[in-house]
Amino acid sequence: MREMPHIPLPAAPGADEHVSVALLNSAVSLPGGRRVDELADPEEATAWLVGHHLVPERTTLLAYCQHQLVGLRDDLRTVFGAHVAGERPPQRALDAINRALTSAPNALLLDHEPGRGLYRASAHPVTQLVEHAMARIAEDAAALLTGDRAAQVARCEASPCDRFLVRTHGRRHWCSTRCGDRVRAARAYARKQSGAPATARAGRDRDDNAVDRGAGRSSAPAPAPCG
Numbered sequence: 001m002r003e004m005p006h007i008p009l010p011a012a013p014g015a016d017e018h019v020s021v022a023l024l025n026s027a028v029s030l031p032g033g034r035r036v037d038e039l040a041d042p043e044e045a046t047a048w049l050v051g052h053h054l055v056p057e058r059t060t061l062l063a064y065c066q067h068q069l070v071g072l073r074d075d076l077r078t079v080f081g082a083h084v085a086g087e088r089p090p091q092r093a094l095d096a097i098n099r100a101l102t103s104a105p106n107a108l109l110l111d112h113e114p115g116r117g118l119y120r121a122s123a124h125p126v127t128q129l130v131e132h133a134m135a136r137i138a139e140d141a142a143a144l145l146t147g148d149r150a151a152q153v154a155r156c157e158a159s160p161c162d163r164f165l166v167r168t169h170g171r172r173h174w175c176s177t178r179c180g181d182r183v184r185a186a187r188a189y190a191r192k193q194s195g196a197p198a199t200a201r202a203g204r205d206r207d208d209n210a211v212d213r214g215a216g217r218s219s220a221p222a223p224a225p226c227g
């Protein structure tokens, strides 16, 4: 089996609970101009959906389905980005998410097998399986963006990282300790270059540090979805 792309960061806060955040973060820009995309082709997109328990193991996506999923990710990133910026999202992106919400029936069908008894399953062709998965992702996004934690949705401030997170702490600015460390190192270097003494900024660094380290202790590293 060929090796799947692997994002070298733990899951951002909120991505384990919200599959929509996991999808937003399935592509990330890394330092050095590197970009990792876990949905880069149909095989990788299949592995991502299977890894997130959104389609059965034996599913095989076609390129059409992969493009649909990548399109949903683009539209969700547009709407989440507007939400974080306090702006109105483009109607085109809202329409696309609404199509994903309504294009698939949410109900799992009831069936019966000797020895197994009654069970529920989506017995659909692959296209409908993917539409079903996209409906669940869109539903998760709509609930998150209008729910109690909507104000905690944020974007990592450690450029070039472009991952989203759901803040576990009001002062959290980074998706991961690694991103926080990178920004702090850059600030320290800039201060050294300018010869400026430590300022209130350094105080903020310490706060961030405490927040990030604390979060790091309390949450187990997430497994690589495409490993």
Ligand SMILES: [Zn+2]
Binding pocket: 156, 157, 158, 161, 162, 163, 174, 175, 176, 179
């Ligand atoms: Zn980050």
